[in-house]
Amino acid sequence: MDIKKLIRPELAAMRSYTPIEPVEILGQRAEGRIVKLDGNENPYGCSPKVCQALADYPYYHIYPDPEQRKLRQTLEKYTGFDQKNIVCGSGSDELIDLVLRLFLQPGDEVINCSPSFGMYPFSTAACGGKLVDVPRDKDFAIDIAGVKKALSEKAKVIFIASPNNPTGNLVTEQEVTELVNTGSIVVVDEAYFEFSGVTMANLVLDYSNLIVLRTFSKWAGLAGLRIGYGIFPVEIASHLMKIKQPYNVSAAAQAAVLASLADMDYLRSNVAKIVAERERLFSELKELKWLTPYPSRANFILCSVHCRADSLHYHSEGAEQAKKLAQGKLSGVSPAREIWQRLQKRGIFIRYFDSAQLRDYLRISVGKPEDTEALIGALREIESGGI
């Protein structure tokens, strides 16, 4: 029996998402200590109060509240928005998917301003939509005129991450209002809000088509528990509450959020440490002549790699190949990829994106000071000829 015939054709043809690997798998690829700077995770972990709350929680055998009452009440205090405006998801990833499921009919269009977060194209494809890409400019600012031009009758949703992953820059309020005034649903994804301190959430009450998404994965160190939320116009929130899986947020995730929000000083001090380390990492990276780090308001830094034959010795490829590589004449070989692989051999994991647009870039998550030391040490070693 040909099962493929029964599968929705757009899903049968869909490319799978390239996720990062878990620590156990990375451990098998490297000997010794692992420096994990590939997932924009929080190097300080979650609050110790979360571990205690998870150990003490007595009702794992009971389904969690489908109305997310306690969670939304607590988020009301944290965000300053009424719980009617708040919906929680199993990570903000789930909310991206839910929003698209709510608005897309087969063939409807979604605007993506690349390079940006990979889940927008992924969920668009999974929901039967068509992605319309409007690339950012050379400084990664959104091409607002380009987005407006690209909006057809079928365009329903525009995704803007702010700070943007992987570029680290913010959208401005003027840009958001311009986009909202087009009448499409505008999703401002603020997964890294606590690192930037800049939000568009205050505009949600003024526009019935603006959505702001947030997560506990990054600032609160709960990536493994999967919990995000959105601030929505009431009408959108009520439809999302209706179409979501009833028990989409686990009891464990709920307990973890309540404990996190009861330990704000601890979490805020970790955010401050990460922001300070981001600035230190930025200046260290700037010292390397063959890398250009881009300023970031998040917990990662994007770098463009422009290796020259005289600054990076390609022992493996030989001098001739290195020269071609430096001149960009060697198709299929990317210096950024080479650096990424050499770091992996040293147990240092950063993010390389296998796409034409990002083939000369690397994204480095901000870790602890000792992670910065290990990374910079390894990059210097590679610079001076280490393979």
Ligand SMILES: Cc1ncc(COP(=O)(O)O)c(C=O)c1O
């Ligand atoms: C821009 C952006 N949005 C959403 C997410 C997903 O967050 P969550 O862990 O809450 O699903 C990420 C994670 O990397 C992200 O970079």
